[in-house]
Structures are given as structure tokens and as C-alpha cells.
Amino acid sequence: MYQELLEAVARGDVERVERLLRDGLGADPEAAGHSTALYAAAAGGRTAIVEALLAHGADPGRISGGEEEGLPLCAAAALGRVETVETLLRAGADPSAREEDGWTALLWAASNGREEALTALLDAGADPEEANESGETALTLAARRGALGATRVLLERGAEADRPDGEGDTPLAIAYDWLGTQLESALLEQLTEQVPEDSQFVVGRSRASDGTDLVTVAAVSQDGERLAELRCQRGHAAVATLLEEATGQLPGVETLVERALPYRDVDEEAETWWTIAGALSKRADEETFEAAARLCVSEDPRRREFGVDVLAEFGFTDDERPFLDRTLPILRRMAATEGDERVLRSVLGALGHHADPRSLPEVLEIVTAPGWTRTQADPAALAAVLPPGHAEGLALLISMSEDPDEEVREWATMGLAGLSEDGGPIRDALAARLGDEELGTVAEATRGLLVRGDPRARQGVERVLAESDEDDDYLRDLVKEA
Secondary structure, three states, X not given: OXXXXXXXXXXXXXXXXXXXXXXXXOOOOOOOOOOOHHHHHHHXXXXXXXXXXXXXXXXXXXXXXXXXXXXXXXXXXXXXXXXXXXXXXXXXXXXXOEOHHHOEHHHHXXXXXXXXXXXXXXXXXXXOOOEOOOOOEXXXXXXXXXXXXXXXXXXXXXXOOOOOOOOOOOHHHHHHHHOOXXXXXXXXXXXXXXXXXXXXXXXXEEEOOOOOEEEEEEEEOOOOOEEEEEEEEOOHHHHHHHHHHHHOOOOOHHHHHHHHHHHOOOOOOOHHHHHHHHXXXXXXXXXXXXXXXXXXXXXXXXXXXXXXXXXXXXXXXXXXXXXXXXXXXXXXXXXXXXXXXXXXXXXXXXXXXXXXXXXXXXXXXXXXXXXXXXXXXXXXXXXXXXXXXXXXXHHHHHHHOOOOOHHHHHHHHHHHHHOOOOOHHHHHHHHHHHHOOXXXXXXXXXXXXXXXXXXXXXXXXXXXXXXXXXXXXHHHHHHHHO
16 A cells, blocks of 8 residues: 555655545555655655645654665755755754765755755754765865855855865865866766766756756666766856855966856856956955956957956945946946947946946947847946936936836836936836836836835735735835835
């Protein structure tokens, strides 16, 4: 009978599982050493089945007895089943419970680059300094994986940046070992030692949850059976940069420039590029500023783009922008002379970050140029530099709130909502977006009307609360806070 339950779990048949449980089948197998339905459901991310099993007495702390199985929480964390992780934790699963060789759910999540599962476990009380019996910590495992998101979470939650693993290797040393490595070749070499000589190999690439490139190398038998696979993320350059910051081991500017340049188009949203540019921006010293300024006049457009991105928020704090009066002339000159569209888009973004009305002429020149393709950066930059009473700029921003592109509309609406001035044209433009098909745009328009005391905001509040999911905190909070 228990095998029937396992089969229902494997099929994801919630109704069948619930019927078997109601008919009196135990949620756990009677004999030790058998696979548990809870483990199978957790590994498959079948949260509804997990909830049903728990409601009928399944033990979240029981180790499953199947081959290479263990704790349900560890399986869910390793595979990034975040909703299932949270369900098991609410049911009393110990976030620090250990499997064979001292592995915990936190260590599995780190080794597989599951930053959302990591966050859930840390929120539940897991110790960021957990280590297995080999001395591997969550941070050394994340560094070896090249898991940028997991590394960032662990550092933010207090993981010791320079604690070595059982072999004496620090997280930074591990990241350095992988810098410049051809991942496909390295994984292939490792896998070759684990499988029969006549195995065939398949290499795949996809996106990890943190946006970095995920490389998978799988070994397949002659008859097509999948024998084994290894995965690694192409995030070691960014990981090394975060660890250098955390340990105070800061390399020279040129070293970081050369580290960043190959990654401009590798990650989903240039995560490595921006991690390195951000690290340089935070240095806020004269030497780094001069180096970034020199990059802005380089013959290589990629180096000019990187220099602009470093200067975009160079030395920024909540209250001060100490390099503003030296950075703004560089950016304004580039706005007038730059011939590479990609660099020019970075210049536009940087001018928006500096939010100085003196750069309004350059922003207008860029976003109204013939042949220019409008993106969300256009209204963001325009709103940031637009002074009160500038009719031409306001009219352009209002027209952007009517753009066919949903992201342009949303950012233009956000910009209108955040302007310090008020008036009929602004209110009417915001009210016009209350019927927008994109709920994010509706929420931004609602916020703008609420802060201006416009009664039409009520329509937006009702729509956002009615149409957004209960867990969509951003949209709901946006209107509630306003």
C-alpha cells in the first residue's frame, strides 16, 4: 500500500494522496530504511502533497531510507524548492538538522546556488557558519560553485569571509582558483573520472537563479541513460570581488577592469559587470576616481562604458555625492561627443543617477535624437533631472507615460508620481494610467495621486488590492504606504 502512495506522489496526484491518507494509510512507512513519501514530495517541490502528508502525521525530521536520500528539508533546499522549504520549516523541521557526513539544508542550498532557500533557512535560525564533517562551510561551497547570489546572502548574514575549509582553503582562494577556468573543460575532466570510459557527454548552458551563466556537463551511457552530471556557475569573478571587499584585500583598478570586461554580455543582466563596477564605486578615493575618468576617454568603447558605470554612483552615500562636480562635466561632455550607442546609454543612466538639473539639456538631447530607441532608462533619467516648471521636459515625460512599451510607461508614471511639483497635467496623466493593463503602472499612478490628495486615487487602490496577489508585497505596500 505504501508503494501506491509513493507512486501517487511521483505523479503529483494530490487527490489520490489525500484519499489514501483518509483511508488510513500512514504518512510514514512502518519499517525503517524505506523511502518516505515526504522526502519524495519535498524533492519534487510538490508543496500541496507535502502539506497533506504533514497534516496526517508525516515526520519532517525523519531521514528517508532510499538510496542517496536524506532529510526532506535538505532535498527541498538543494533543489531550490523554496515554498516547500518554508512549509517544512513551519511544520517544525529543524533548519540545522544533519544528514550523513554532517550535511545540512543550508550547506546543500549553498552548494547548489539556491539563494532564496538560503534566505528562508537563515530566517528560520540556521547558522551561516555551519560546516560539514570535511570542514566545508556554506561560504566555501558557494564560492566553489561560483554562486554569486548565495555568496552575497551569506556575507550579508554574517558568514565569516576568510574562514577556511577542512583543507585550509579560504573562500577567496577557492574563487581565485576558478578565475579564468574554462568551466566546460574543468567539469568534463572531473566527470570523466567518475563514469565508464565509453560514456558520452552532453554540455548545456542555462541561467542560474542569480542571473549568472549555469554550465551543466552530463555523462550518458551508450543506451541513453543519464549516469551523472556536474554543474557550476560562471560567477567566480563576481564572487571573488565580493570576498575581496569583505576581507579588505582590494586589487588594483586595472585588475578589476580586466576581470569585468569579459562578462558584459555573459550574465542575464550583467551581474558580474555591475558587481565589480559597484565595488569600485564604493572605494570613493582619488586614485580610483582618476582611473575611472581615464577609462572614459579610452579608445575601447567597452572600457569607456565601464568607466561611466563606475562613475554613475561613485562615492554616493545617503547624504553626500562628493565627486558630483567633477563627474558631471565628464558625463556631459560624453553626452555631446560619444558615438557608441551602448556607451551613450550608460551615460544617460549615469546622468539619471546623479539627478542634477544642470544635465537636463544633455538628457533631452539624447532621448529626442533621431533614431533613438526608447527604453525605461529614458523616463528614469528625465524625471531625475527635471526641475519644477520646465514645460518641455514635463510634456515629454507625460508622453512617455503613454508609450506602447509597458516598461517605458511604468517608469514614466513612476517618474511623474515622484515629481515635487503638482498640477492638472500631472494629475490627469497619472489618472489616465489607472486603467493601464499593467498593474505595476496602476500602482505607481495611484501612489502619485494619493500623495497629491487626488480623490481619483481610490479607483487605483481598489484595483491594486483586488487584482494583485496577496503575496505581491511591493504593489500592495506601494499604495498602502502612500
